[in-house]
Amino acid sequence: MTESSPQETRQGRIKTLTTALATALESGALINVRKMLNSLHPAEIARLLESLPARERRLAWELIEADLEGDVLSYAGDEVRILLMREMDAQELVAATEGLDTDDLVDILQDLPDVVIHTVLHSMDEQDRYRVVSALSYPEDTAGGLMNTDTITVRPDVTLDVVLRYLRQRGEIPETTDSLIVVTRADQYIGLLSLADLLTRNPALTVAEVMIRDVAGIPASLPVNEVAHLFEQHDLISAPVVDVDGSLLGRITIDDVVDVIRDEAEHSVMSMAGLHEEDIFAPVVASARRRGVWLGINLATAFLASWVIGLFEATLQQIVALAVLMPIVASMGGIAGSQTITLVIRGMALGRVGVANARRLIMKELAVGALNGLLWAIVVALVAGLWFQDARIGAIIGAAMIINLVVAASAGAMLPLIIRRMGVDPALAGTVILTTITDVVGFMAFLGLATIFLL
């Protein structure tokens, strides 16, 4: 945090590093690069590695000191992390993961083969192993998978003074601790004792008298995006995680929630373009293969649209102006539909759109679609009519435009809700289905009307 503009400085560092690594590869003088790299914060090293092309990244990774490796891995994105770990043997992984927090360690372990997990677990002391194994038993995308087990618990019947003396004796508090967790003798979660209260309230009071009771324990099975909603809504820094019986399992801290929020929004943007990758320097063939699938699906829908056009070959043969104009109707439908579907998909992700207000939203989007359809239909009709000196062509393209924009609005509003009900991610499937609909309807309406009225 010493730089005034981290963005620019990072770009500068990437450039220096890339050049230095290239030179070093030839000359073998890596000492300076090593020094520079290891003086950075692990998070910054992770970002740098993500910004480097594959060969330089591998080389830079080898230069990083062993005791930093674990932290760097925990800050790196999933894809880059897996790539880096593939180069490490079990021994190195054990060394790298020593001293990591449970949640970071669990994150890393989840990407490893079973035999390596076993070796890493074997190297830990019993208590740590127990914690990690229990955290591993929850899916990655639930509160249980996100939690850390480094809680400090206190009993409700002791005085604040006792807690204060305990903490001073203990000598250390885990990072991101804003409150201690109050539990019964049977480890049942009952409330939170904030550090602020501990510092300001009368030390003679008992924990029970001071503790916050209105923060409920988060069930371990709660999906992470709902955990994020809770944190945002109640401005939480940390919150307890409980099992079905209300027993304390661990705690979730805001830094992990920030990652969830970042990933969730990121996932929407990427999915809508059919992307799963985050590593900008993923190997070319791997990248091409993953994107190729998406292109293949779109090719199939493009052929479907072509087939629709093919139905009207005879019409096109007679009036070639139709071929010139037809992409306009399809393209405008696609744009209008993608606006509606983006609004609805993000509204659903933020919990603003659901079955309860779907009907009203569809009505509103239909009205917007109709209004814009009408407006731009007039413009298109005028331009097309003048261009081809034929008022009937203008009228037909205008009518097709209104039809397609209304269809686009309804499809854009309804598709995400229908797709989610089918258990599929609307951000991924929605856009393909939508453009298929707007293409097919666009060509069908325009060429169909033309066949009826112009021939």
Added chain:
Amino acid sequence: MTESSPQETRQGRIKTLTTALATALESGALINVRKMLNSLHPAEIARLLESLPARERRLAWELIEADLEGDVLSYAGDEVRILLMREMDAQELVAATEGLDTDDLVDILQDLPDVVIHTVLHSMDEQDRYRVVSALSYPEDTAGGLMNTDTITVRPDVTLDVVLRYLRQRGEIPETTDSLIVVTRADQYIGLLSLADLLTRNPALTVAEVMIRDVAGIPASLPVNEVAHLFEQHDLISAPVVDVDGSLLGRITIDDVVDVIRDEAEHSVMSMAGLHEEDIFAPVVASARRRGVWLGINLATAFLASWVIGLFEATLQQIVALAVLMPIVASMGGIAGSQTITLVIRGMALGRVGVANARRLIMKELAVGALNGLLWAIVVALVAGLWFQDARIGAIIGAAMIINLVVAASAGAMLPLIIRRMGVDPALAGTVILTTITDVVGFMAFLGLATIFLL
């Protein structure tokens, strides 16, 4: 936080509220609705209002108790907030904003007309007014605009024991305080004293001996997205904001940074579809007008593509199969390009892509585009060749496909960097320019090659 699934429950509440409000509008019995609404957390009320259609939203807003209004406004999205405030007079706004934190208040004030700001400021005591005025002097999207002025400062030369007694006497600590700020007598920021250290270290030590010195003050002019990077990278809960001379101005807390992260990613998704709105129930005409602009721009580019097709009218007249097949080339180029541009735009936003690694990234994307171009060109060539029983048509569409996918990859990788250098938001302008390029190149390559080789 008492519900196990907030999403579903919220949907339930929206449904209950909408129905209850509709009934109440007819019968006039609003008591139950009022009770239900005011029992919720202000953040939850804000989300509910955002989920309600305009008429119900206005009605529900009138039912909310005056002392909750300020908090609800501070949790609502910009657009809905402005809409709600438009219904309030200056007096109501003064009442609503009483007791808000500086940062929330500043957020709200920024959307109000000058005369109302003046009235609100006039109603505050001098110290608060001074704080708000100084916060208002920084742009909304900088550290200064994000900060809160509710800092607790301590001097470096006192002992922890003195600080502990001071806090106990003070009796209250502002929310989201994880550390006190250490300043010189001249108010120069020098370090942080964490509550954790205060609780665990020897009380006889001085603040200077215990304080954290490696968190630099954030310059008030730093853009908010860079503030977010700093928080994410160093897992900060709160951080001090300083002016150019290093004097303490205030502090930024993680809850506001979470909003920045959420908004930033949201902004990318929305901009790429040409959306500025977040209010799903914005008035139809306002919504249609804003989206209409985007549709108009796209219509202009669609006409450009049509004009390109028009250049080949004579060719199309002779071989109508070309009209049937031509949308495939344009569409595949659009899809491939949008994958690359999405990857680059998000990479830029996350600081992974910049001038330093641009050349390497463009090379990689070109390779991916060429590989996929080749693969799908073969598939398209086979299908098209068989469909129209003409190997030459197959060869031509295959060649056009390779050309367009390579162009799409280079344009997708380069456009965001060029557009940002021009000072324009790549997420907004990038996609329009890109599809214009892929459409024009797609039609030009396919119909051009056909004209050369088939006529």
